[in-house]
Amino acid sequence: MKFAYRFSNLLGTVYRRGNLNFTCDGNSVISPVGNRVTVFDLKNNKSNTLPLATRYNVKCVGLSPDGRLAIIVDEGGNALLVSLVGRSVLHHFHFKGSVHSVSFSPDGRKFVVTKGNIAQMYHAPGRKREFNAFVLDKTYFGPYDETTHIDWTDDSKCFAVGSKDMSTWVFGAERWDNLIYYALGGHKDAIVACFFESNSLDLYTVSQDGALCVWQCDTPPEGLRLKAPTGWKADLLRREEEEEEEEEGEQETTIRGKAAPASEEQKGKVKYSRLAKYFFNKEGDFNNLTAAAYHKKIHLLVTGFASGIFHLHELPEFNLIHSLSISDQRIESITINSSGDWIALGCSGLGQLLVWEWQSESYVLKQQGHFNSMVSLAYSPDGQYIVTGGDDGKVKVWNTLSGFCFITFTEHSSGVTGVTFTATGYVIVTSSMDGTVRAFDLHRYRNFRTFTSPRPTQFSCVAVDSSGEIVSAGAQDSFEIFIWSMQTGRLLEVLSGHEGPISGLCFNPTRSVLASASWDRTVRLWDMVDSWKTTETLTLTSDALAVTYRPDGAELAVATLNSQITFWDPENAVQTGSIEGRHDLKTGRKELDKITAKHSAKGKAFTTLCYSADGQSILAGGMSKFVCIYHVKEQILRKKFEISCNLSLDAMEEFLNRRKMTEFGNLALIDQDAGEENGVAIPLPGVKKGDMSSRHFKPEIRVTSLRFSPTGRCWAATTTEGLLIYSLDTQMLFDPFELDTSVTPGRIRAALRQRDFTRAILMALRLNERKLVQEALESVPWAEIDVISASLPELYVEKVLEFLASSFEVSRHLEFYLIWTQKLLMAHGQKLKSRAGKLLPAIQFLQKSIQRHLDDVSKLCDWNRYNIQYALAVSQQRGVKRSSEPPGSEEEEADGSDGDDSLHLLGGGLGEGDDGEGLLV
Incomplete structure (x- = not known):
């Protein structure tokens, strides 16, 4: 079996935080997802996650005008220069501080980064190979508080920077004589966005309190004059001009008119005046304006609010086009595509991404991940779909080819603990903490069966036999196993015997035998045919956390609390082997841990197991950032995958960060922005966004469920980051089969010319080169x-x-x-x-x-x-x-229109009124 598995896609999470971007053709949305970036292709209905990751969560993404390059900056100020064509990292850079936004100039020659209360302009990387891709050109000072937004003029001569100090600053990208900087006030709250008008220096500024100011400039862009150089630069330019004059003998002794004395009319500086001030309709004291975007060609302004409402206005008249609500959560980011037809909206509270076509008032894309962490997953028998269940009570079905969720079931009222497909692949069975086990039909997309217990109980796991007729679920509080009939929905039997919560259930793929793992340090095998009796009881050395059968049903694997994986022969109830996995877990140290990572690992274990498609290997994951593949027969570690390098998650680092330790204790205990959350003051002290008990929340990295695809070419894992898909990388893999010196591409093609097809196909398969095999078969x-x-x-x-x-x-x-x-x-x-x-x-x-x-x-x-x-x-x-x-x-009629009858067939039918409507029915 090959183990060249590489990260291929991230499902289950579509948007976390940061700014959204449309590609230059307007057909794809680039969305930050944790410390990764996903590209949603709206034309071909596909999503793809770039095979790169930053050290912390992505904060902002800047896209070059030609769409070839992107600058991805994380919360720590680390930047990646990425080629979107080659999907690879070209350069690493550190901005030495938290960056709020990045924006390329329209000509693509420079880009501006806002950091703290300053703006820095860099030379953009070109197509030539450079030792240092980012060269600092100028640093602009002016704002007294953090900067929030950047916008460029169409000719790349100036850019505007908004700030939290309620001011907007206009800076010149060159050394203009009549514009060095210009500060605009007029607002009573922080600036959210600022936008230049098309081919003009006129400006629009939008503030957090829902105010829009229209600023008019008295100077056109052509009226900006370059400042005459002084000192050694002037001498150098003058010397160059004199040399050119001596050669040509026709030019005047001026520096291209730049050093010529300006007339009285030209000496005036650029001035702005406020034409108008408008206010958006607010529906409450905390309905702050949180995001805005402006399309210069069609003069469309889109604004989003903390209540989930977004407005569409036409500028400069400020005419309201639409006012719509997408949720009750804050809109974090808005962007408009190049044609102005599609509007992308990101909502970080719900992890929601929407693309709205405002002219037809319809959704182009509407995706939302699980609100809380995903708990379990299952592959469909043909490998086309993945179903996931989360703590938010939702059951989502994802298409593995496109990466999109196409149906969400919300019937559960509490967290989903287990999901599985039946053998046909058209029925999903789920268990939940709300005391129900539900069956969903993928033909009609409905909940057609609801299984309940005589007494209210919390179900922790679920399993369905190979025939799809018997449904079983384990209880967490009553320590019982409930058996139902899928056909009738009736409760058939309640299996008692365990003395602890049921942690896992699994049916034998070839026989009607159910294996149940429990915290009472046993695994029991139940015969579904012979009066529901316990056939065997397997005694373990520690609490059982997961159980799974090999695909042929001849072996059973159990994960226990002491980090061991034990293998059993279910026919003879004999242990055949064990794997010690404590050293392979390598758990990290949490920020607030009092003990080291080495001692913390003693309490961690594998919580999920899955056999490979051929049954020779087993996949294990748990309270760690690592997923391990073991060889079952040899009991050795074959490969270990690091599923995340995101330091924004907890338990990622092995050693304590000494820079956070002070004489007063750990800085992680101190909340930096304790006064407010998303611009709104928190009324209760110590409120936490994740578990409602403190203000600062840092989720812990863990793997909750693992499954191999039935095709054996990929495996999936539900983690804190989302649903990760790892697939076989066969692009650069040379893996011949029974190769000898007589097998060469030349001899394969020679055999094809001689029409010896069988020999050519056999040699191509032995060389195992895809293009040669394709050439041989298609010949x-x-x-x-x-x-x-x-x-x-x-x-x-x-x-x-x-x-x-x-x-x-x-x-x-x-x-x-x-x-x-x-x-x-x-x-x-x-x-x-x-x-x-x-x-x-x-x-x-x-x-x-x-x-x-x-x-x-x-x-x-x-x-x-x-x-x-x-x-x-x-x-x-x-x-x-x-x-x-x-x-x-x-x-x-025959003389007039009989020849064109076929052309007007559909139009005539639809225009018939009642007759056309009847035909449609």
């Missing part, structure tokens, strides 16, 4: 596929099936590859049954790929069929009407 004429597939050795059939499954995801030759698949399975189906367990991941991967195409094509076919039926019905309706009309009118 086979479709009429000869039957003969060649039958002549392939059985050992190579599995490799061809794996290649076909992966090709279905990217190739357009669907029918050709379907013929290959059919002929291979028909020729070798009986022989492959003996190795069904080993071939199962490849077959499931193949099924997933074909099923996805079936869903897409069937929807298209249904749509076309309905349209044809509708057109035929309208045509028949018109034929009936014509036959009922007088002959004269029919002849006139």
